[in-house]
Amino acid sequence: MTDIRTDMSYAAEGDARFGDYVALLKPRVMSLVVFTALAGLLVAPGSLHPIEALAAIIFIALGAGASGALNMWWDADIDRVMKRTMKRPIPAGKVTPEEALGLGVGLSGLSVIMLWLATNALAGFLLAFTIFFYAVIYSMWLKRATPQNIVIGGAAGAFPPMIGWVAVTGSISVEACLMFLLIFMWTPPHFWALALFMKSDYHKARVPMLTVTHGRQVTRAHVLAYTLALVPVALMAGFTSIGGPVYLALALVLNAIFLQGAWAIWQRDEAQAEADGYATEKRVFRFSLAYLFLHFTAFLAEAMLAYLPVYAAFAARLPLLEVF
Amino acid sequence: MAITREHELHRRRSSRNVGLAIALVGFIALVFGLTIAKVQGGASLQAFDHSYRPALDPDNVRFQQR
Numbered sequence: 001m002t003d004i005r006t007d008m009s010y011a012a013e014g015d016a017r018f019g020d021y022v023a024l025l026k027p028r029v030m031s032l033v034v035f036t037a038l039a040g041l042l043v044a045p046g047s048l049h050p051i052e053a054l055a056a057i058i059f060i061a062l063g064a065g066a067s068g069a070l071n072m073w074w075d076a077d078i079d080r081v082m083k084r085t086m087k088r089p090i091p092a093g094k095v096t097p098e099e100a101l102g103l104g105v106g107l108s109g110l111s112v113i114m115l116w117l118a119t120n121a122l123a124g125f126l127l128a129f130t131i132f133f134y135a136v137i138y139s140m141w142l143k144r145a146t147p148q149n150i151v152i153g154g155a156a157g158a159f160p161p162m163i164g165w166v167a168v169t170g171s172i173s174v175e176a177c178l179m180f181l182l183i184f185m186w187t188p189p190h191f192w193a194l195a196l197f198m199k200s201d202y203h204k205a206r207v208p209m210l211t212v213t214h215g216r217q218v219t220r221a222h223v224l225a226y227t228l229a230l231v232p233v234a235l236m237a238g239f240t241s242i243g244g245p246v247y248l249a250l251a252l253v254l255n256a257i258f259l260q261g262a263w264a265i266w267q268r269d270e271a272q273a274e275a276d277g278y279a280t281e282k283r284v285f286r287f288s289l290a291y292l293f294l295h296f297t298a299f300l301a302e303a304m305l306a307y308l309p310v311y312a313a314f315a316a317r318l319p320l321l322e323v324f
Numbered sequence: 325m326a327i328t329r330e331h332e333l334h335r336r337r338s339s340r341n342v343g344l345a346i347a348l349v350g351f352i353a354l355v356f357g358l359t360i361a362k363v364q365g366g367a368s369l370q371a372f373d374h375s376y377r378p379a380l381d382p383d384n385v386r387f388q389q390r
Contacts, residue, residue, distance in 0.1 A: 055354055
């Protein structure tokens with residue numbers, strides 16, 4: 001009997017708890033995916049049976065989780081080095097890389113096929129593309145190749161509301177594209193505001209991050225530039241069928257605050273930031289979370305308010321942006 | 325280390341078994357619910373069954389309606 005080991009610190013196939021496999025799916029990212037996909041699904045014109053809608057949300061979230069597992073499988077070497085990620089299931093020795101790969105591939109196939117069957121082929125294709133984009137284009141290629149990795153990688157997080165929309169309508173519209181662009185353009189200033197005050201160890205893992213490769217002052221300029229590009233996208237959505245007076249009023253306020261924050265970040269240098277403990281950067285980062293949440297909440301509010309005839313008549317006075 | 329009935333390994337295994345059972349039951353319930361939803365909201369459930377049925381051929385139905 002030499003095959004009995006009392007040392008439980010190694011990872012062997014089938015040693016993990018169920019929660020370790022759940023952790024591979026990045027549940028916090030999944031919760032954001034659920035919220036934005038649900039918003040895309042609820043604001044879309046048309047209807048879906050409640051069970052079909054539930055299935056769509058579950059499989060979009062599962063697809064996002066699958067890409068998270070594939071990301072953890074590929075990035076296990078980086079995760080082992082960085083403090084923030086060394087407790088993830090693979091570097092912690094709870095799950096083997098092979099199990100993570102199997103789970104990622106299996107759930108990818110299951111979620112794509114089931115979303116297709118539950119809704120339509122285009123929604124299934126978009127989910128497959130999202131998984132491919134995050135796992136291959138971002139994780140395997142761009143993350144270690146360019147400091148603009150976060151910009152392009154942000155596209156993967158931007159697809160869920162578009163998939164929710166397509167699940168109902170079966171086609172891509174200007175509204176779906178604007179919801180995509182809203183998250184896509186929001187990701188860089190959100191992430192770089194965090195990167196400015198978080199002393200991360202990406203350099204140890206040899207991941208090119210803008211703060212390290214081009215310096216903090218360039219990063220500050222990038223935060224402002226991407227916020228400037230984000231504002232018209234957010235306001236434009238107000239002139240489509242998913243927007244309206246309430247959305248537009250809220251978007252004006254939120255974008256003015258965000259722009260003011262980005263401007264303040266750009267105006268500061270490292271000495272000023274260190275003197276007050278990165279107060280502005282922290283404030284802008286926290287605000288950016290509320291910014292995205294409130295924009296999508298406003299889309300949902302507009303969808304609900306449209307049922308009120310008085311409000312619908314008032315909203316009809318706004319010019320509508322119709323591109324395709 | 326003493327070998328007990330409730331070893332850490334048993335707890336991990338139990339956690340996996342219960343988690344997988346819940347996930348599978350949830351998946352089955354969802355597929356069942358989807359089936360009901362598709363059947364309720366779907367089109368005709370009839371299909372060709374080994375032999376040609378003119379009543380199910382859309383072209384034939386359109387021709388007869390003219």
